[in-house]
Amino acid sequence: MANVSTNEFKSGLKIMLDGDPYTIVENEFVKPGKGQAFSRVKVRNLKTGRTVEKTFKSGESVEAADVMDTDMQYLYADGEFWYFMDPVSFEQLGANESAVADVKQWLKEQDTCEVTLWNGEPLSVTLPNFVELKITQTDPGLKGDTAQGGTKPATLETGAVVKVPLFIEEGEVIKIDTRTGEYGGRVKD
Amino acid sequence: MDVQRTDSSWQPNASIATLKHRAAIVRQIREWFYKSNILEVETPQLVSGATTDPHIDSFQLPGRTLRTSAEFHQKRLLAAGSGDIYELGKVFRVDETGRYHNPEFTMLEWYRGGIDHHQLIDEVEKFLAYLHVTDFPGFERISYRELWLKTAGVDVAANDTSALCAFIESAGCDVPRLIHKDFDALLDLGMAAVIANCLAKDTYTCIYDYPESQASLAKIDRSDPEFPVASRFEIYYGAVELANGYHELTDAAEQQTRFEQDNHQRKLNAKTEMPIDHYLIDALHHGLPECAGVALGFDRLMMILLTDISAIEQTLSFDWLRA
Known part of the structure; x- marks a missing residue:
């Protein structure tokens, strides 16, 4: 992979640090008028999700990370890997548990996800902020109870259990906010 | 870009x-x-x-x-x-x-x-x-040496790069390996990334009498033979550098x-x-x-x-x- 110089730093740029791929979250240029310039960057480790700060001397170069985001279709899981397919080339890739840790409970077969590939291997999987899932089991609600108030557990088609308002019924499709794992509304037909 | x-x-x-x-x-x-x-x-x-x-x-x-x-x-x-x-x-x-x-x-x-x-x-x-x-x-005034002593506990007259590194790192800013032995680069990084942020907020601070190595186009004042200083000043507002001035060098x-x-x-x-x-x-x-x-x-x-x-x-x- 090519090297990138600090003057090309901007948020979203993917770079290699100590053998791990990172994305630049923030880049601050600091320079006393008569002195040397530095780039102070906040970078997020794409493997661990952890954010750290690093300082570079201006003009220093670092290796660019071969990281790309691509839309893929989720196929199935075999207990060890979660398989995704490129809708254009039909190529299939298996993602390990750490890559899908944040999203696996919302993954429904044939849904499209954004898969981040590092050197061609899935590094992480991102879902849209809202996904629509069907309720496969929940206790009957109280008729007419549409006001705010209580919630009850509901099992979704992916197996995940979420809290829903009392008026939601089995078989309904609801929206889930994948960032918080919370109920985000009913999907009307 | x-x-x-x-x-x-x-x-x-x-x-x-x-x-x-x-x-x-x-x-x-x-x-x-x-x-x-x-x-x-x-x-x-x-x-x-x-x-x-x-x-x-x-x-x-x-x-x-x-x-x-x-x-x-x-x-x-x-x-x-x-x-x-x-x-x-x-x-x-x-x-x-x-x-x-x-x-x-x-x-x-x-x-x-x-x-x-x-x-x-x-x-x-x-x-x-x-x-x-x-x-x-x-508008406050402080010499460069005093400022470092007060804020960092480091005497810049001692030319001690490891003390500078230790201070900058202890303030939560990592020091690029390339500059570990570069005294002026460490002063620049320490100033821009740490010391400037410790200056009084919403007020002007004038820093004067810089180390000789940071003289640029200023005269050198050798009245203290142990620590000659550049007759230079900088004015900050909070952490932002606003102005730079010299008693101008006139020697061709x-x-x-x-x-x-x-x-x-x-x-x-x-x-x-x-x-x-x-x-x-x-x-x-x-x-x-x-x-x-x-x-x-x-x-x-x-x-x-x-x-x-x-x-x-x-x-x-x-x-x-x-x-």
């Missing part, structure tokens, strides 16, 4: 109200200099002898270079007998982009004969007080040596060596009157004087990306 054009990118960065404010401040500034009997001058932006400063890069054009400050030409005017002068004009520096940097910016630079840097500091304080009218935020031979040292440093840093401004050297040989000068970032001054401004581009009609 990539330009991401959107439907609104044709519009100015600054609001029209800000531009009106800016124009009003320019007018006040001209008034102040007029009343102070300091002559307004215009000197070339396209110049033949560029800065040799190892940390400033010039835009180069066929046969000429865009100036990075008006200093050399103003000194030539002083040597020719102009008396006190000022210039408000554009200067240009490659790759300086950020919240407080735009590669093309406006600099206010002035020179006063027969005074040293401390007397010029007094004048800068009066100038700022004039612009703030009734709510002047305050010393100036020539500093230019050569700069170019040597540029070579070590794999940067192009810059043509030395021989007109300036000739002017110094002819005789530059004893004087002090200061250069102040006008756009940053706008950031301080106007409310609700958080980045330099909000003071500019069009910033680098929209230019």
Whole structure:
């Protein structure tokens, strides 16, 4: 992979640090008028999700990370890997548990996800902020109870259990906010 | 740099109200200099002898270079007998982009004969007080050495790179391995990333008497043989550097040596060596009157004087990306 110089730093740029791929979250240029310039960057480790700060001397170069985001279709899981397919080339890739840790409970077969590939291997999987899932089991609600108030557990088609308002019924499709794992509304037909 | 054009990118960065404010401040500034009997001058932006400063890069054009400050030409005017002068004009520096940097910016630079840097500091304080009218935020003075002692517990006279590294790292800023043994780079990083953030907020701080290695174009004061200092000052507002001034070096031979040292440093840093401004050297040989000068970032001054401004581009009609 090519090297990138600090003057090309901007948020979203993917770079290699100590053998791990990172994305630049923030880049601050600091320079006393008569002195040397530095780039102070906040970078997020794409493997661990952890954010750290690093300082570079201006003009220093670092290796660019071969990281790309691509839309893929989720196929199935075999207990060890979660398989995704490129809708254009039909190529299939298996993602390990750490890559899908944040999203696996919302993954429904044939849904499209954004898969981040590092050197061609899935590094992480991102879902849209809202996904629509069907309720496969929940206790009957109280008729007419549409006001705010209580919630009850509901099992979704992916197996995940979420809290829903009392008026939601089995078989309904609801929206889930994948960032918080919370109920985000009913999907009307 | 990539330009991401959107439907609104044709519009100015600054609001029209800000531009009106800016124009009003320019007018006040001209008034102040007029009343102070300091002559307004215009000197070339396209110049033949560029800065040799190892940390400033010039835009180069066929046969000429865009100036990075008006200093050399103003000194030539002083040597020719102009008396006190000022210039408000554009200067240009490659790759300086950020919240407080735009590669093309406006600099206010002035020179006063027969005074040293401390007397010029007094004048800068009066100038700022004039612009703030009734709510002047305050103006503190501290020497560079005292500031480091007070804030970092490090004596810069001891030339101790490992103490500097330890301090910077203890403040939560990692130190690039490349500069672990580079005393001046450590001072620059420590100053910009740590010490500046410890300066009193919402008030001016004037830091004076810099280490000799950071003299740039200032005279050296050798009255303390253990720790010679550059007769240089900087003015900060909170953590933002606003102005830089010198009791000006008038010795032609010393100036020539500093230019050569700069170019040597540029070579070590794999940067192009810059043509030395021989007109300036000739002017110094002819005789530059004893004087002090200061250069102040006008756009940053706008950031301080106007409310609700958080980045330099909000003071500019069009910033680098929209230019």
